[in-house]
Amino acid sequence: MSALRSDGAVVCFGEVLLRLSSPGAELLLQSPQLNICVGGAEANVAVSLATLGHDTGVLSTLPDNALGHAAHNELRRYGVDTSRIAFTPGRMGLYFLSPGAGGRAAEVIYDRAGSAFAVAQHTRTDWPGVLRGAGWFHVSGVTAALGPTIAEATIAAATEARKLGLTVSFDCNYRAKLWQAWNGDAPSILSQLLAQSDLVFGNERDMTLILGASFTDARTAAQSAFAAFPNLKLMAGTSRTQHSVNRHALSAALHTRNGVIETPPVDVTGIVDRIGAGDAFAAGLIHALRTNFEDAAAIRFALGAACIKHTIPGDFSLASAADIEAFLAADLSVRR
Amino acid sequence: MSALRSDGAVVCFGEVLLRLSSPGAELLLQSPQLNICVGGAEANVAVSLATLGHDTGVLSTLPDNALGHAAHNELRRYGVDTSRIAFTPGRMGLYFLSPGAGGRAAEVIYDRAGSAFAVAQHTRTDWPGVLRGAGWFHVSGVTAALGPTIAEATIAAATEARKLGLTVSFDCNYRAKLWQAWNGDAPSILSQLLAQSDLVFGNERDMTLILGASFTDARTAAQSAFAAFPNLKLMAGTSRTQHSVNRHALSAALHTRNGVIETPPVDVTGIVDRIGAGDAFAAGLIHALRTNFEDAAAIRFALGAACIKHTIPGDFSLASAADIEAFLAADLSVRR
């Protein structure tokens, strides 16, 4: 479709987290057991892309203890290049999850303040060094939101990536609480990131924040973004209606400078785990763009990637392209 | 709303049971493991009310062994005052549950005959003593149904409670099998309990039994009950349609001497555990009445309390008022 690069590894910059969740539909610590998985927005994108067959790497910092090494190993398990992960003294970023059920919403308790990643000296990073061999750079607004040093590093990384000819994708993923914690100037920082991006995952609310205008529809917001950011080629997003914790409807849109392609909503039933669906969407679109899908096929595939994630326990989407195609084809026959 | 007392503890009189249930959707003992929780109609009400911020106490008798003490501790865990629980030699009341799935109904095997509670000398209870500090007395028809001594004690307790100025609530909770086991005169005994009650949880079927008339709608039944029982101020009940074990619709009605407020049905999907929903409803209404909700808000809240219980494993509803309000608002966004 586009002129985006399809060679080289996809390097994802962000924090790797441990998720600790209550079993089944239990409340947190209702019974004395927690299920563990590894996650984090950028790690999720990297694992999904590795599962879809791409070279990917995570650029991060983990504590040099059993938790950090276990998280590192879990990325490696799924084929992510972990050579850009540094180990330092410190604590592991955590989040606790009660998954909810029916009309009772999921609940997340973040416990990532002061983590090895959050306090790392990211601004000392040798960006040309860590981006060597890469063709794509991906980061999300969560990373930028973790504090001034990381925000600065994120902009430096995106800038360097662009300079080196990588494609840059950015997922707005706006979380007010994180920015408020250090009084960060989200519009300014996110603008600088968008200025370096080829592809943004976001919607009218994100652009309202970033551009300081008040958008009520995604297309207008996208057009303003294209006007404001000359490097930007694509804006993509999903739209979600929740009937219950177990049943949602998702649709997606892909905006180019020429127009928008919108999918019909997909009925997502039997939801097992919604966490990471946005990251699966991002990975699905990056996969489609790197393998030269047509625009309509690309956004349809990305939506399928997001939807099937809801059926897979854990933060990671472990679906292959064939799994996603079968989902989109509504083929429910037992695979033998 | 009403002139019901909102001060003092809520004392709930009834048996505390252990529930032993098969995991997931398994049949009982299909695999060699049982999940355990603590329950019992009045204990459920007490725990719900404690979770909603009320002083509550359970008045009961438990066996003086590891099971009885574990059950006692579980009430204490959720903030229920257990100082009115006596320990005696004897056995623990149990029930076994196969939770069912889809179109296969749940199955309960009661094993409570001869329990420490069932054989306790309740008629020797020092009622003024155990009701000291209380403002509300709650009991259900299950307690009265356990045998002549308990039935007599239940009436004595309600009578004393009224004499002491407590609000008395009574949940009909009619179980034919229990009454038949000792050939108890349910209409007579339940009438005596209703005579002492300010608030009854019941419907036209209960009133048909108690008043000896044949009611086909709840409003007429309530009016007859108000006529027959001068102390009675409120009758409340829920109505349930079951689409499958996993999806029900619930509505509720609150009858006053002046009229009735009926809620629209709420679609309850993704059901995890329906046991204790009636008790959660009772607790929800008692909470609303004690915190001076308007009638319409009160019955709506009580229905929300009943509905959200279906999403929480175990007999106890552990939902806060905020959780219930979020459920009623259908707010399904992940809480962070």
Add this chain to the structure above:
Amino acid sequence: MSALRSDGAVVCFGEVLLRLSSPGAELLLQSPQLNICVGGAEANVAVSLATLGHDTGVLSTLPDNALGHAAHNELRRYGVDTSRIAFTPGRMGLYFLSPGAGGRAAEVIYDRAGSAFAVAQHTRTDWPGVLRGAGWFHVSGVTAALGPTIAEATIAAATEARKLGLTVSFDCNYRAKLWQAWNGDAPSILSQLLAQSDLVFGNERDMTLILGASFTDARTAAQSAFAAFPNLKLMAGTSRTQHSVNRHALSAALHTRNGVIETPPVDVTGIVDRIGAGDAFAAGLIHALRTNFEDAAAIRFALGAACIKHTIPGDFSLASAADIEAFLAADLSVRR
């Protein structure tokens, strides 16, 4: 209804398998644990029929090791006569299952090649000996598909059964992969089996394969089968629409030489485990026929047996006749 025998044991000839499935909705080996159950088409029929009160026996070969004996014991646990099971050196037939969720289909990995059953010398079987005391013989197309020796033995068994006056039922259960593995002449072999059968479980696709004609509806196919196979009295089958892994709709049809009875579709929600539903259907119909249900009641009961299986974990349907009737009556009240 028919002139089918209702006395004597039902002997089911086929492989007994171990199923190893990932917990919950997990992918295979996503976490390091597998749940185990025993299955296999004919074993499933035998266990269902035993649960419904019939004398049943499985005719099979198992490896003489801890796995084979455990599988044998599991059949015995449910009341199946295992005296026709031989133990030989060799390996256990296995299959691995990832159960799927929502719009993600279940996935099965068969690992049964070279099993003790597959390599057994079935042609040396003393058929009159093993059929002694039996009144009914049941086999499925999976058994015939396992290789030339077994195919031959299957025909010999059905022929002998007919000669001895047993009712013969045959479930087509066509699996292309199995036949292709040894280039087996499925139409010829299945024809020979049908020639001996009183009752066949199949549909227009099966008859298209077997009769070499191209049927597009079940009734025409059944009529052709009745014409081709003079011993054949009944053809039965189900029709399935899948909304998601968790929700299907099932209907059933029973063809006689006089006409067809078709049930309306039943909405099957809250699906826990769809494996073995076809075998539960077969068992349900055999039960109905052996206990002299009217045709319409028989096919309705068989459909109920198939539907309720979806709510029971494992390959076996463990539903009693009362459970099935309650399901069909949509009685969802808690059984106490």
Add this chain to the structure above:
Amino acid sequence: MSALRSDGAVVCFGEVLLRLSSPGAELLLQSPQLNICVGGAEANVAVSLATLGHDTGVLSTLPDNALGHAAHNELRRYGVDTSRIAFTPGRMGLYFLSPGAGGRAAEVIYDRAGSAFAVAQHTRTDWPGVLRGAGWFHVSGVTAALGPTIAEATIAAATEARKLGLTVSFDCNYRAKLWQAWNGDAPSILSQLLAQSDLVFGNERDMTLILGASFTDARTAAQSAFAAFPNLKLMAGTSRTQHSVNRHALSAALHTRNGVIETPPVDVTGIVDRIGAGDAFAAGLIHALRTNFEDAAAIRFALGAACIKHTIPGDFSLASAADIEAFLAADLSVRR
């Protein structure tokens, strides 16, 4: 060795119980889960003997509910003939177990009063009918201790068994609490049982109780028993030293009218589950006697059966004769 019958089934008369135990070394209900197994002194003997290759049957009464049928199926799973088990309304006999660890002893809470077995009309049993086809009758003192009706039935059964030419074995298994509960005359009843027995499992403490003399060693006690009970041919028992919950030492003795054979103590380490070891001992000796071991080999084998039971979770000993021989040979190489 002896003139004991080796043909015919071994019929074991007693209650079948469900055991509910806390996982690992936890206290009861420390976490909300219980592991379940089936047990009961005579059922344990029957399962062990079936595993050792003998025809065995359990004569018992179970509640006609999911628990009773599950217990019944578990016996059937291990090859025990369950045709002598009656199902009646009532409750299941239970016991709760906290297994202990190190220097903390195991704890058992019996909950078997009023069980279907305890209240059954055993005196109406058609003893010749139920003993048809049997060659051996086994019962323990626990059965006799459950109440006057059962005590009477136990004596009647043993008497009839002797009359019919069966070998009668009796395991004293004295439990003071059970006798005290109904003020039963243990010495008189146990004497009547011993009078019918060929083989008794007991020691000097049992004989002190039964014979009203004060024995301090087993040999003198055995000699007095032989003098008092002309039918008695053998007395066997084990002696146990407990170093910790996880390490015991066991020895055994077999008394004949001619003398005694005593084994050296066996060091039993890595104990997993000591419950049922006495029953495994009884089964081991009955096996040895029925298969004509020499006396010394018989008591050695029985001791091995008792010891290996400590390494098997659950009440049942599931060890084969080969397993027991390997244990006695201290062969710890991995079996491949």
Add this chain to the structure above:
Amino acid sequence: MSALRSDGAVVCFGEVLLRLSSPGAELLLQSPQLNICVGGAEANVAVSLATLGHDTGVLSTLPDNALGHAAHNELRRYGVDTSRIAFTPGRMGLYFLSPGAGGRAAEVIYDRAGSAFAVAQHTRTDWPGVLRGAGWFHVSGVTAALGPTIAEATIAAATEARKLGLTVSFDCNYRAKLWQAWNGDAPSILSQLLAQSDLVFGNERDMTLILGASFTDARTAAQSAFAAFPNLKLMAGTSRTQHSVNRHALSAALHTRNGVIETPPVDVTGIVDRIGAGDAFAAGLIHALRTNFEDAAAIRFALGAACIKHTIPGDFSLASAADIEAFLAADLSVRR
């Protein structure tokens, strides 16, 4: 024995932690599951004392989220008065545990920095208010080590407690890493705490640190402590030899101003969980002192309390006085 107060509640001041441990003997995150329990040195003492029948309260700060409330509830479950626990925004103090096995040591990863307790404004505490109704104050050196504010508060609390006539006990529990983290002057702070204490749990290494002298035996150290701290009446400690993770030997000593009582070592086998043994020892001794045991009986009981803790999963010792006595008596018979 001593003039120590035996009336009033025991108030324990310290952090309540969640422990997250790998199942069985697994390494941390070897499989994706963690077992959870609640602990913390002072909470452990409070729970043990409550289990032994004392009024106890924990004075602490917990995060106002699901984790903090779950921890709070777990204390309440075991009968600890939690009315002195404040809830504030913040994070929960955690520690991760790999329990080890055989010759592989346990491993702990602390993750308590920045917890709600660590950052709370303890110096604003109304000490007379929180100590109202108390007769005993207990704190450990871990609490003082968490930072300058807490250290100051700890001294203030002990000083106020002494002023109010409470008995003060102090467990040195020296952890170099915690002090180094903020460069705290441990000798000075611990001295001030000891100056207020009636009873100290410690040994020659602790006194070497605190008194700045070099002690090589506990008696000399105790004598110097008695000389330095006029309020100090007792010093107690245990001595441990580790044969393996699963087998230790423990002895204990109680120093008075008049002399020392030393126990012989106890062989502790079958170790399930060693964490919290020191706290169980402290609770055992406080129990013995408050119930007027003789010195020798007191230290023996405290050692028993420490030893039996090794057999109980979790941080809390849940042993009753009867359990401890049975342990000390080496009574390993099954409790029925």
Add this chain to the structure above:
Amino acid sequence: MSALRSDGAVVCFGEVLLRLSSPGAELLLQSPQLNICVGGAEANVAVSLATLGHDTGVLSTLPDNALGHAAHNELRRYGVDTSRIAFTPGRMGLYFLSPGAGGRAAEVIYDRAGSAFAVAQHTRTDWPGVLRGAGWFHVSGVTAALGPTIAEATIAAATEARKLGLTVSFDCNYRAKLWQAWNGDAPSILSQLLAQSDLVFGNERDMTLILGASFTDARTAAQSAFAAFPNLKLMAGTSRTQHSVNRHALSAALHTRNGVIETPPVDVTGIVDRIGAGDAFAAGLIHALRTNFEDAAAIRFALGAACIKHTIPGDFSLASAADIEAFLAADLSVRR
């Protein structure tokens, strides 16, 4: 120590297996659950070496299905280079394990016949290609024993490795059953492998088989091996005494052409999982040799690696060098 290469990756050639084991001390399928891990002699060596910091790769063939990919990912998780693993149609090699307890031995059921690895066309391997970048080649006798094609390939690989200047290590690991299955000429094939080896793991029994002489001690056997195989520099082995399944004693010996170094026996208690201890020993020695330990330190370290493996669940030894040193130092203090 020796002239062995310490650069380049260690390539291990062999089958990767799934292990399916019963939980705790249960018999296989006693309860319906299996724990899964990945193993195989050479994979175990590779994972241990990767954990010890070496570049390692596994050369193998796995089935192209969910099981094969899961096994592959598990190797990747622990840092093994999996680029030499081919995926082909076929089945996964399995083994079932009942771990035993106390005096009851572990039991293994192999189910690896016909696996993707066993039937792969190993002789078509491009040996120079797969050995590129490697400095060490390791294989065991189990690989050679799987059939004539693999045996031939094993020799070809070792020969090519030597030609390319790699160090070659060979673990005899003789399993009579595997050789008998295809009537393989073990002495001849193993001789050819030894002829290419620098280091052999074996003992007098292995050399008796290979050299056709009858050795009764390891030193004489080693000397004969050195005489027969000019390339051979080292022979190493362990000696094991089993007190129970849970307690062994291990010693080790390292033979050079100059002499032998023998370690004293190490008491290995609290055994959790003995499988893979021999592979951990091999990895420990290879580590020591590649990092230039002195001979005595090397064999001591290798023995420590073998011993600590007994405390780690699963086939893989996941101990770091620091863990092994702590084990050898008997340092059992809790690591904090």
